[in-house]
Amino acid sequence: xxxxxxxxxxxxxxxxxxxxxxxxxxxxxxxxxxxxxxxxxxxxxxxxxxxxxxxxxxxxxxxxxxxxxxxxxxxxxxxxxxxxxxxxxxxxxxxxxxxxxxxxxxxxxxxxxxxxxxxxxxxxxxxxxxxxxxxxxxxxxxxxxxxxxxxxxxxxxxxxxxxxxxxxxxxxxxxxxxxxxxxxxxxxxxxxxxxxxxxxxxxxxxxxxxxxxxxxxxxxxxxxxxxxxxxxxxxxxxxxxxxxxxxxxxxxxx
Amino acid sequence: xxxxxxxxxxxxxxxxxxxxxxxxxxxxxxxxxxxxxxxxxxxxxxxxxxxxxxxxxxxxxxxxxxxxxxxxxxxxxxxxxxxxxxxxxxxxxxxxxxxxxxxxxxxxxxxxxxxxxxxxxxxxxxxxxxxxxxxxxxxxxxxxxxxxxxxxxxxxxxxxxxxxxxxxxxxxxxxxxxxxxxxxxxxxxxxxxxxxxxxxxxxxxxxxxxxxxxxxxxxxxxxxxxxxxxxxxxxxxxxxxxxxxxxxxxxxxx
DNA sequence: GATTGACTTTGACGTTGCGTAAAGGTGTAT
DNA sequence: ATACACCTTTACGCAACGTCAAAGTCAATC
Numbered sequence: 001x002x003x004x005x006x007x008x009x010x011x012x013x014x015x016x017x018x019x020x021x022x023x024x025x026x027x028x029x030x031x032x033x034x035x036x037x038x039x040x041x042x043x044x045x046x047x048x049x050x051x052x053x054x055x056x057x058x059x060x061x062x063x064x065x066x067x068x069x070x071x072x073x074x075x076x077x078x079x080x081x082x083x084x085x086x087x088x089x090x091x092x093x094x095x096x097x098x099x100x101x102x103x104x105x106x107x108x109x110x111x112x113x114x115x116x117x118x119x120x121x122x123x124x125x126x127x128x129x130x131x132x133x134x135x136x137x138x139x140x141x142x143x144x145x146x147x148x149x150x151x152x153x154x155x156x157x158x159x160x161x162x163x164x165x166x167x168x169x170x171x172x173x174x175x176x177x178x179x180x181x182x183x184x185x186x187x188x189x190x191x192x193x194x195x196x197x198x199x200x201x202x203x204x205x206x207x208x209x210x211x212x213x214x215x216x217x218x219x220x221x222x223x224x225x226x227x228x229x230x231x232x233x234x235x236x237x238x239x240x241x242x243x244x245x246x247x248x249x250x251x252x253x254x
Numbered sequence: 255x256x257x258x259x260x261x262x263x264x265x266x267x268x269x270x271x272x273x274x275x276x277x278x279x280x281x282x283x284x285x286x287x288x289x290x291x292x293x294x295x296x297x298x299x300x301x302x303x304x305x306x307x308x309x310x311x312x313x314x315x316x317x318x319x320x321x322x323x324x325x326x327x328x329x330x331x332x333x334x335x336x337x338x339x340x341x342x343x344x345x346x347x348x349x350x351x352x353x354x355x356x357x358x359x360x361x362x363x364x365x366x367x368x369x370x371x372x373x374x375x376x377x378x379x380x381x382x383x384x385x386x387x388x389x390x391x392x393x394x395x396x397x398x399x400x401x402x403x404x405x406x407x408x409x410x411x412x413x414x415x416x417x418x419x420x421x422x423x424x425x426x427x428x429x430x431x432x433x434x435x436x437x438x439x440x441x442x443x444x445x446x447x448x449x450x451x452x453x454x455x456x457x458x459x460x461x462x463x464x465x466x467x468x469x470x471x472x473x474x475x476x477x478x479x480x481x482x483x484x485x486x487x488x489x490x491x492x493x494x495x496x497x498x499x500x501x502x503x504x505x506x507x508x
Numbered sequence: 509g510a511t512t513g514a515c516t517t518t519g520a521c522g523t524t525g526c527g528t529a530a531a532g533g534t535g536t537a538t
Numbered sequence: 539a540t541a542c543a544c545c546t547t548t549a550c551g552c553a554a555c556g557t558c559a560a561a562g563t564c565a566a567t568c
């Protein structure tokens with residue numbers, strides 16, 4: 001049985017454009033071109049198309065499908081396992097989004113506009129997510145996965161009062177840091193107060209405290225551009241100063 | 255505090271390009287342009303960007319975000335509820351994909367290439383999925399959700415022998431249909447045999463049988479281009495013929 | 509004051525998987 | 539002869555930017 005584009009398209013439930021595109025990207029070529037320039041497909045193309053569409057249904061990219069269907073020696077199972085991991089990650093991400101959306105709906109219901117506090121909340125969440133994306137691997141290597149997940153979970157479960165409190169403490173950290181910076185001594189009273197406030201702030205995110213982790217985080221504030229920018233915003237060098245203060249406070253060097 | 259693109263970009267953790275793009279699509283304009291043509295952002299822009307990024311994190315499209323942040327009267331909660339539904343649907347789809355991938359991995363493991371039977375399986379699955387996408391709403395209105403879900407579940411749980419059997423019966427349906435078509439009478443012996451075989455085939459997909467549903471499905475074979483193409487492939491008019499035969503077999507008119 | 513390096517601008521193409529004309533040729537039934 | 543349904547290639551459009559490229563600006567350094 002031979003098919004023109006439309007015939008095959010109807011049979012397979014795709015558009016003729018799709019078949020032309022598959023021809024274009026060398027993923028499925030017709031058996032031959034007839035005298036009028038028409039694409040003619042045969043049985044083996046039908047079979048191949050079935051394969052292609054099957055993988056497509058699984059969400060595999062056409063690029064990957066190309067590898068799978070062209071290289072017969074290609075390890076399809078391995079490709080699928082890899083793809084499976086991606087799907088799992090995607091679903092996890094979706095679950096996070098859903099939790100976030102649910103919470104936001106709960107927060108906004110009854111109030112038409114968001115308060116500053118809520119805006120800040122979203123920002124914090126974003127920072128965590130961004131951080132996870134950019135430095136997820138590094139951080140998850142330094143700390144354990146549980147630590148990170150627990151931190152995220154703790155943020156998710158914060159009450160409104162918690163948010164208020166954590167916002168307040170964060171402000172205090174920055175103010176104290178600014179004062180201490182003028183003073184110039186990380187080991188001084190103000191510097192150590194800033195480190196202590198920072199620990200207090202931290203405990204809204206972490207479920208358990210260790211001096212090592214605290215010192216490590218402080219070092220990250222300097223190494224990680226994002227955090228550095230945040231603490232350096234008022235005074236350049238603020239991140240380094242805070243790190244030094246925390247290292248003295250914890251008695252650690254990172 | 256005033257920011258240039260990069261400054262604001264660093265603060266917010268996005269790229270400068272993103273900010274220029276947001277300017278371009280009128281979603282976030284700078285406060286002013288300085289004498290050198292530089293974009294200068296102020297505090298209110300920072301706040302607005304936070305809002306934008308927050309919604310973006312939730313997976314809302316920039317188009318929708320635009321509506322949310324520009325029209326203050328816009329019902330953000332309703333938009334989020336709608337978005338939530340989309341996320342749920344997406345996750346459901348993901349779960350289906352995952353189940354499918356898992357099964358495929360299990361099937362292919364140990365065998366390097368897929369057998370024809372398996373190819374067919376994938377194709378059937380694809381047809382079901384496609385059908386669900388294109389006619390999901392219609393069909394789910396005609397039949398109950400449970401009917402559809404059970405059908406899909408039944409397909410998922412078929413054994414290899416089932417596949418063989420159902421493939422065989424499908425072939426028989428088509429052959430008998432072809433013979434009956436030559437004969438010309440849907441009410442004749444062959445036409446009624448085709449209808450009976452079709453019922454037998456159907457029972458591999460449905461968990462319970464009703465004449466009404468069978469007759470309705472037969473009508474759908476004519477109304478639905480995809481199915482029509484399938485049964486019309488050998489003989490144009492095949493879908494209508496089968497419908498008539500089934501309507502006589504069930505004693506229904508659809 | 510000239511150079512360097514880090515910033516800024518606009519413009520424009522690339523990404524993914526096709527949808528959707530547009531402009532023209534082909535096949536067949538009436 | 540004409541209509542109509544098919545086929546072809548070419549090419550823009552979509553979302554949300556990434557990534558050069560070419561050219562101007564700013565602050566610091568030689």
